[in-house]
Amino acid sequence: MIYHKPVLLKEVIGYLKPKENKEYIDVTAGGGGHTLELLKKKARVLAIDRDPEAIEYIKKNQYKFLSSGNLVLVKQNFANLAEIAKNWNFKKNNGILFDLGVSSWQLENETRGFSFDKSGPLDMRMDPELxxxxxxxxxxxxxxxxxxxxxxxxxxxxxxxxxxxxxxxxxxxxxxxxxxxxxxxxxxxxxxxxxxxxxxxxxxxxxxxxxxNSELLNLEKCLPQTVDLLKKGGRLVIVSFQSLEDVIVKRFFKQEKKMKVLTKKPIVPDILEILKNPRARSAKLRVAERI
Ligand SMILES: C[S@@+](CC[C@H](N)C(=O)[O-])C[C@H]1O[C@@H](n2cnc3c(N)ncnc32)[C@H](O)[C@@H]1O
Missing domain, CATH: 1.10.150.170 (Putative methyltransferase TM0872, insert domain)
Known part of the structure; x- marks a missing residue:
């Protein structure tokens, strides 16, 4: 599997402030890059992805965390977040992370049909059951x-x-x-x-x-569900890669009275990160805190 370099890793983890035995939800687990950093700090993580290949990859690579009980992996659409969190008993969390879009693995794998410069079937489903x-x-x-x-x-x-x-x-x-x-x-x-x-x-x-993949619809459905899944002081951290997503996030932050925005302007990757990982160039990070 092609390695997916987690974007804005230092900044995301800086805002999530992972702590031992505290609970976090990563709703876009992908290659598990952000999840792994949370696990290294001994946090408990509910990691969700709708792509079964992402789930299999994390299962293989982060097996020790699965067996220790600190990682719960679920193949699901984050549009059903409230139900997933309830089923797995992640009801009051210290942080919820969205790292939207597709992973390098999905883009680079021609059989998935996401990329215009790799010849493959015209597919583009994140979840092959769609x-x-x-x-x-x-x-x-x-x-x-x-x-x-x-x-x-x-x-x-x-x-x-x-x-x-x-x-x-x-x-x-x-x-x-x-x-x-x-x-x-x-x-x-x-x-x-x-x-x-x-x-x-x-x-x-x-x-x-x-x-x-009904990407915008899923985001719109999921965002309001995050509020009651965060404890007071818990943080909602969102990395988006295109303007239509960012508009939805900004609107949600503006309207939701139970959340305080911590990023007046979005945080973007520095030039060094972009040079190392050109896919990071359009990333925007926004954060809000449950009050
Ligand atoms: C940019 S990647 C995440 C990368 C991850 N943060 C890492 O560091 O490896 C985005 C992931 O979100 C997943 N995804 C996108 N929309 C989703 C949805 N509605 N429900 C669950 N997973 C979704 C994709 O399948 C993809 O694996």
Whole structure:
């Protein structure tokens, strides 16, 4: 499995202040990087991920913590956080961590279909049991709906043209792979002679991933559930990687009267971290405390 470097690790742990026998929930366990730091401080951790491969990976690598009882691992969608926490008796926690988005493992593994520069099936499901994958959307949504997906969730300037090009291409044959989709989008950009620092398919792929996994909806459902799962002084620590997520987090922090915001401005990685881990470049960390 490809190693996922935890983002803003020092800052996240600085805010969570893990202590022996205190309880924490990591709702996006991924490769277990943040979870491991909490466990090293002898904290108790409920680690959740909807991806069974992430759960298996942590199970193998952090077995000693599982057997000591300090780590509880659950394959679930964090949208059901209150129920999961109740089932596992993590009712009053010192901290809850969200590290949103996908892990390096998911991105780099071509069989998962997340990446525009790795050829694989057009899948993009974090949880393979999900009913709908990216291929279903690309081949079945009508032009108008495709346009709306790219516009709303990818903020893609050429949403209309891309949606049209996809509909034209799929009349010839079903679009099956990330490489096929990536090429269709690239050609739209090339025809318009647009040069950008980002790969042309970046926003199209992001939009699809958000829709396949209902990422924004899950975040909106989960955030209000965190409040009563935190003890007084407990902290909600959220790392997001794209503006639509950050907007939801900011709005929640502003509206929730039982939480005090500790980060007026988001904390971002320093240049050294970005050089070591370019994926960290768009990370924003926001923290609020239960009052
Ligand atoms: C950026 S990675 C987390 C990396 C982790 N903090 C680490 O240091 O290794 C995000 C993880 O969140 C998981 N995830 C995203 N949305 C989820 C949801 N709604 N429920 C549970 N897990 C989710 C993904 O499957 C992925 O493994």
């Amino acid at each position: 009913g709908i994958c990216a291929k279903d959307i690309i081949n079945n949504f009508n032009e108008r709906r495709l346009y709306e997906v790219f516009k709303t969730y990818g903020q893609e300037k050429f949403s209309r043209t891309i949606a049209r090009a996809i509909c034209r291409a799929r009349q010839v044959k079903t679009i099956e792979t990330t490489a096929e989709l990536s090429l269709i989008v690239k050609e739209v950009y090339q025809k318009r002679n647009i040069r950008s620092k980002l790969h042309p398919a970046t926003k199209t792929f992001l939009a699809l991933r958000i829709v396949v």
